[in-house]
Amino acid sequence: MKQQIQQQFGGQYxxxxxxxxxxxxxxxxxxxxxxxxxxxxxxxxxxxxxxxLISQIGEMHQRHYTTLLQYFNPQSVQ
Structure with a gap:
């Protein structure tokens, strides 16, 4: 997976x-x-x-996950 990310972004990472x-x-x-x-x-x-409150905490974790995912593949998350 790391190699795929490096290839996709031209070695940016x-x-x-x-x-x-x-x-x-x-x-x-x-x-x-x-x-x-x-x-x-x-x-x-x-x-x-x-x-x-628990739902709001879950939404916070979803935002964190989405942010990390965007870091690796900005086109996949909109």
Whole structure:
């Protein structure tokens, strides 16, 4: 995947080490997991205020995920 990104952007990210790339990839996985958990727990919550707060937190994680995704592939996210 790192090689595909480097090819797509003409080596723009060639200074990104494998360790850094793997950390960012892991971070994206964590954001996605947090987003999914928030959606699940918001749907399970009986208190509407708490459910709304959990949904807002899930939206925050979605923004973080989208931001990281745009960093690697700006054409894929609009």
């Amino acid at each position: 060639s200074q990104l080490s494998t360790k850094d790339f793997n950390y960012i990839k892991d971070h994206m996985s964590w954001e996605l997991l947090a987003m999914k958990k928030c959606a699940h727990y918001a749907s399970e919550c009986e208190d509407p205020q708490v459910a709304q």
